[in-house]
Amino acid sequence: MKVLFVCLGNICRSPTAEGVFRKYLAASPLADKVSVDSAGTADWHTGKAPDPRTCAAALKRGYDLSKLQARQATAEDFHEFDLILAMDNSNLANLEALRPANSRAELDLLLQRYDLPRSEVPDPYYGGEQGFEDVLNLLENASQALLAELQERV
Ligand code: 4NP
16 A cells, blocks of 8 residues: 655645654554655655755654655656545645546545544645644644554555
């Protein structure tokens, strides 16, 4: 089972999702059965590490994102991954446009999939520090729900 998290730049929300979910996964019986990656719909930050504010907020909670490198989502990802999870509706629309006709991946809006109180992970890029904490809180809840789903499925 391969899971891909997608946001716009792949330097704030989706690398956070990748780091949080990886850590939950590592401590679960699914550790060697599920693989995880993240990507952005834009190519602006390709090859770069996550935003320093993202890394700092994540590290305070024990998630080391410093080795991650941004990349752009591709049509090929729809053949490679089983589950592609978008952070907001704009990411989802961009992914729908990229999706090849014969793709096997399931595409969904991450928070909506689990009926969490919000349906989108807000973009923290132009805001203050609290935005990065909000992203972590939302993604910790979503990662727990995703892990529970995969434990049923895998
Ligand atoms: P992300 O946040 O999609 O969560 O990685 C953003 C990162 C960069 C930009 C926008 C959003 N940007 O405009 O460069």
